Amino acid sequence: xxSVVPRPGGAPGAKAVAERALRERPRLGPVRLVCIDGPAGSxxxxxxxxxxxxxxxxxxxxxxxxxxxxxxGWHGLEGTLWPRVSAQVLEPLRHGRAGRFQRYxxxxxxxxxxxxxxxxxxxxxxxxGSARRDVDAVASLRVWVEAPDALRLERGLARDxxxxxxxxxxxxxxxxxxxxxxxxxxxxxxxxxxxxxVVAGTPDxxxxxxSGPGLA
Numbered sequence: 001x002x003s004v005v006p007r008p009g010g011a012p013g014a015k016a017v018a019e020r021a022l023r024e025r026p027r028l029g030p031v032r033l034v035c036i037d038g039p040a041g042s043x044x045x046x047x048x049x050x051x052x053x054x055x056x057x058x059x060x061x062x063x064x065x066x067x068x069x070x071x072x073g074w075h076g077l078e079g080t081l082w083p084r085v086s087a088q089v090l091e092p093l094r095h096g097r098a099g100r101f102q103r104y105x106x107x108x109x110x111x112x113x114x115x116x117x118x119x120x121x122x123x124x125x126x127x128x129g130s131a132r133r134d135v136d137a138v139a140s141l142r143v144w145v146e147a148p149d150a151l152r153l154e155r156g157l158a159r160d161x162x163x164x165x166x167x168x169x170x171x172x173x174x175x176x177x178x179x180x181x182x183x184x185x186x187x188x189x190x191x192x193x194x195x196x197x198v199v200a201g202t203p204d205x206x207x208x209x210x211s212g213p214g215l216a
Contacts, residue, residue: 011043011196014050017143020190021051021122022060024140029094032122033138037131037184038145039175040168041152043196047145048126050196061120065089067127069103069115074167076104077129077174089117089125090138128175132182144185147194 011017017034026032034051036044048064055062070085071077089099099117104110117123125135131142147155149172156168179185191199 011047011050013192013198016198017051018054021141028138029096031093032140034124034141035131036126036143041155042145042147044145048124062122063120064124142188143190144188145192
């Protein structure tokens with residue numbers, strides 16, 4: 001898996017995300033942490049890039065960290081992921097220091113070069129699992145992006161090739177279990193649909209997403 005190349009047109013709801021983020025106080029030390037979560041292929045990368053552009057146009061310092069660079073391969077949603085995110089990125093920033101994480105090379109199947117994470121006004125943490133319960137104490141804003149399963153799989157295979165179908169199927173099962181356990185969608189502050197538009201209203205915590213519990 002690799003970060004999806006942002007689609008033309010960006011996310012229409014990105015301005016609302018950026019404005020809401022700036023209204024919230026920093027909770028990760030001096031940093032406003034915005035977690036952009038949701039199932040794979042839903043449009044999180046496009047959303048993060050669009051939010052970044054809105055913030056930069058307002059002269060707000062912003063860094064984007066993609067969890068695709070931190071997963072330990074196709075089964076990396078759990079395991080060592082969050083301890084590394086916390087130790088290498090969040091804890092240093094919470095203390096006003098730059099973070100530094102090791103990027104996973106999907107082609108080589110191992111972690112390779114180190115990436116610096118500067119102390120900016122906003123950190124956009126994008127990826128499946130970014131808004132898990134462990135982040136609640138330090139997140140200024142939690143964003144949920146969803147899309148139908150069939151569309152997500154179509155997007156993923158268009159990027160990774162049909163040979164990756166088994167990997168995608170396994171990943172979708174892993175994320176379904178993760179989101180059900182973490183209740184990520186219900187805990188989110190803002191919801192965006194497959195087209196990147198803000199969903200009006202507050203979803204009922206007992207109402208599943210269109211494609212089933214925990215998944216869009």
